[in-house]
Amino acid sequence: MSQPEPTRPVDVDGFRSWPTGRLLSTAARLVEHSWEEVLRAHGTTHAGLIALHTLTDGPRSQRDMARACRVTDQTMSRTVERLERGGFVTRATDPGDERRQRVTITPSGRDTYTRLLALEQDDESLTSGVSDPAALRALLIELINARRESGA
Template sequence: MTAASTSSLSMDSWPTGRLLSTAARLVEHSWNQKLAGVGLTHAGVIVLDVLSATEEPMSQAMIAQRVRVRNPTMGKTLSRLEARGHIRRQPSPSDGRSHVVSITDLGARALIEAHEVDRTVLTRAPVDGDKLRKELQTIVVLLASSAREITSGDR
């Protein structure tokens, strides 16, 4: 028996959550390797996606909330993006003590390149990438709405 067939047999007993989290880590690692040439990480792409979807600059806290990470984690990602010139932080017009974040032209170009990279991450996998995306979107929507229901019930 080959190592590949042995590992697939052992995965038959893995819970779905373990399969999903392992696949996510491996895809993220592959994506990060490919994104290095663009000067981004997967976390950076996610932030740039959020910023490109809005006309107005956003606070760090708002970006963290939309991305579903803690504020300090977002701060590290924003620092890397700012150092590469992909985002701009400036004082908030409504509150001079805080800052707002916006995507730069360089960040917008990097995001376009990152989307091209994204199309290549699963090219070696014998799966229908579009179907997988739809199924993952369904899972995210369902579980996100369940999480909101639980959280709102705690109030």
């Protein structure tokens, strides 16, 4: 009579057989999609949040914002247009140079930015259902540092 095979956890979706890179990529996409939903619910995008960040210390030209965000002037122009339509920023001609647009964050934009920063810091929303969120965070930091040090 043969011995019964030891029982293993059922891997219905096949995740246990996936390579680590695919697991990390999938987890990152799922977290990113979840964050994008939060941003949409607040009327903005990831690009919009970054643009708002550049305005927290005061008005800037669109060109300065583009440089700070490392995007093209055209990309920043589209982002600022969306933020302006949402009431998060205002644009006005720069009195010192009529060719430039000065962008200013509105009170609504500042409030939204502050709320989104708080939500972004809320690890609990990202790690609900994870048995040891602190250990996960420590492993992610370790992995990032290891990849940086290896030049990857």
